[in-house]
Amino acid sequence: MQLFLIGLFGLFGIFSRYFIDQFIVIRPGQFPLSTLTVNLLGSFIAGYLFYVSKQNPSSMLTNALVIGLCGGLTTFSTFSVQILNLLNDQHYLPALSYMFLSPLFGLVLAIAGFRLANLVIS
Numbered sequence: 001m002q003l004f005l006i007g008l009f010g011l012f013g014i015f016s017r018y019f020i021d022q023f024i025v026i027r028p029g030q031f032p033l034s035t036l037t038v039n040l041l042g043s044f045i046a047g048y049l050f051y052v053s054k055q056n057p058s059s060m061l062t063n064a065l066v067i068g069l070c071g072g073l074t075t076f077s078t079f080s081v082q083i084l085n086l087l088n089d090q091h092y093l094p095a096l097s098y099m100f101l102s103p104l105f106g107l108v109l110a111i112a113g114f115r116l117a118n119l120v121i122s
Contacts, residue, residue: 001060002060002063002064005060005061005064005068006063006064006067006068007068008064008068009064009065009067009068009069009072010067010068010069010071010072011068011072012068012069012072013042013068013069013070013071013072013073013074014072014073016038016069016072016073017038017072017073017074020034020037020038020041021034021038024037038073038074038076039074039076039077041073041074042070042073042074042076042077042080043074043076043077043080043081045065045069045070045073045077046066046070046077046078046080046081047080047081047084049062049065049066049070050066050081050084050085053066066078066081079098079102082098083095083098083099086098
Protein backbone atom coordinates (compact mmCIF):
# COMPACT_ATOMS: atom_id res chain seq x y z
CA MET A 1 0.00 0.00 0.00
CA GLN A 2 2.87 2.39 0.89
CA LEU A 3 4.46 1.98 -2.55
CA PHE A 4 1.12 2.60 -4.26
CA LEU A 5 0.58 5.83 -2.29
CA ILE A 6 4.11 7.04 -3.05
CA GLY A 7 3.51 6.42 -6.75
CA LEU A 8 0.10 8.09 -6.68
CA PHE A 9 1.34 11.20 -4.89
CA GLY A 10 4.47 11.17 -7.04
CA LEU A 11 2.31 11.42 -10.15
CA PHE A 12 0.43 14.32 -8.59
CA GLY A 13 3.75 16.03 -7.81
CA ILE A 14 5.03 15.49 -11.35
CA PHE A 15 1.83 16.82 -12.91
CA SER A 16 1.85 19.79 -10.52
CA ARG A 17 5.41 20.58 -11.59
CA TYR A 18 4.41 20.37 -15.24
CA PHE A 19 1.40 22.66 -14.82
CA ILE A 20 3.39 25.22 -12.84
CA ASP A 21 6.02 25.22 -15.59
CA GLN A 22 3.27 25.76 -18.18
CA PHE A 23 1.60 28.51 -16.15
CA ILE A 24 4.80 30.44 -15.42
CA VAL A 25 6.40 30.68 -18.85
CA ILE A 26 10.10 31.52 -18.81
CA ARG A 27 11.92 32.86 -21.84
CA PRO A 28 15.63 32.15 -22.38
CA GLY A 29 17.78 34.39 -20.19
CA GLN A 30 14.99 35.14 -17.72
CA PHE A 31 15.01 34.34 -14.03
CA PRO A 32 13.77 30.72 -13.58
CA LEU A 33 10.67 31.71 -11.61
CA SER A 34 8.83 28.43 -12.24
CA THR A 35 11.69 26.39 -10.76
CA LEU A 36 11.99 28.75 -7.82
CA THR A 37 8.24 28.46 -7.29
CA VAL A 38 8.22 24.64 -7.19
CA ASN A 39 11.34 24.57 -5.00
CA LEU A 40 9.82 26.96 -2.48
CA LEU A 41 6.39 25.32 -2.58
CA GLY A 42 7.92 21.87 -2.17
CA SER A 43 10.08 23.08 0.71
CA PHE A 44 7.06 24.58 2.46
CA ILE A 45 5.02 21.39 2.05
CA ALA A 46 7.96 19.20 3.13
CA GLY A 47 8.61 21.39 6.18
CA TYR A 48 4.96 21.15 7.17
CA LEU A 49 4.96 17.39 6.69
CA PHE A 50 8.27 17.07 8.55
CA TYR A 51 6.58 18.55 11.62
CA VAL A 52 3.56 16.27 11.16
CA SER A 53 5.84 13.24 10.84
CA LYS A 54 7.54 14.12 14.15
CA GLN A 55 4.11 13.95 15.82
CA ASN A 56 3.23 10.62 14.17
CA PRO A 57 6.39 8.99 12.76
CA SER A 58 4.62 5.87 11.54
CA SER A 59 2.10 7.69 9.35
CA MET A 60 2.06 5.94 5.99
CA LEU A 61 0.20 8.86 4.43
CA THR A 62 2.70 11.49 5.64
CA ASN A 63 5.65 9.44 4.42
CA ALA A 64 3.98 8.91 1.04
CA LEU A 65 3.29 12.64 0.74
CA VAL A 66 6.89 13.58 1.54
CA ILE A 67 8.47 10.98 -0.74
CA GLY A 68 5.85 10.99 -3.49
CA LEU A 69 4.33 14.47 -3.70
CA CYS A 70 7.39 16.49 -2.68
CA GLY A 71 9.78 14.18 -4.51
CA GLY A 72 7.71 14.38 -7.68
CA LEU A 73 7.37 18.14 -7.39
CA THR A 74 11.01 18.85 -6.55
CA THR A 75 14.00 17.18 -4.94
CA PHE A 76 14.99 20.55 -3.51
CA SER A 77 12.35 20.03 -0.83
CA THR A 78 14.19 16.90 0.33
CA PHE A 79 17.44 18.88 0.46
CA SER A 80 15.73 21.55 2.58
CA VAL A 81 14.14 19.10 5.01
CA GLN A 82 17.37 17.14 5.42
CA ILE A 83 19.08 20.38 6.47
CA LEU A 84 16.14 21.18 8.77
CA ASN A 85 16.40 17.73 10.31
CA LEU A 86 20.12 18.15 10.96
CA LEU A 87 19.55 21.59 12.48
CA ASN A 88 16.63 20.31 14.54
CA ASP A 89 18.91 17.59 15.95
CA GLN A 90 21.60 20.24 16.62
CA HIS A 91 24.06 18.82 14.07
CA TYR A 92 25.15 22.25 12.90
CA LEU A 93 28.40 21.43 11.11
CA PRO A 94 26.90 18.65 8.95
CA ALA A 95 23.90 20.90 8.18
CA LEU A 96 26.06 23.84 7.08
CA SER A 97 28.45 21.58 5.17
CA TYR A 98 25.59 19.93 3.31
CA MET A 99 23.92 23.29 2.66
CA PHE A 100 27.04 24.73 1.00
CA LEU A 101 28.65 21.66 -0.56
CA SER A 102 25.56 20.37 -2.40
CA PRO A 103 24.98 23.42 -4.62
CA LEU A 104 28.71 24.07 -5.03
CA PHE A 105 29.59 20.55 -6.14
CA GLY A 106 26.30 20.24 -8.00
CA LEU A 107 27.30 23.21 -10.15
CA VAL A 108 30.87 21.93 -10.56
CA LEU A 109 29.60 18.53 -11.70
CA ALA A 110 27.00 20.09 -14.01
CA ILE A 111 29.83 22.03 -15.67
CA ALA A 112 31.93 18.85 -15.85
CA GLY A 113 29.05 16.93 -17.42
CA PHE A 114 28.45 19.74 -19.91
CA ARG A 115 32.13 19.80 -20.90
CA LEU A 116 32.31 16.03 -21.19
CA ALA A 117 29.25 15.97 -23.42
CA ASN A 118 30.79 18.74 -25.51
CA LEU A 119 33.98 16.67 -25.95
CA VAL A 120 32.18 13.42 -26.71
CA ILE A 121 29.52 14.81 -29.05
CA SER A 122 31.61 17.43 -30.85
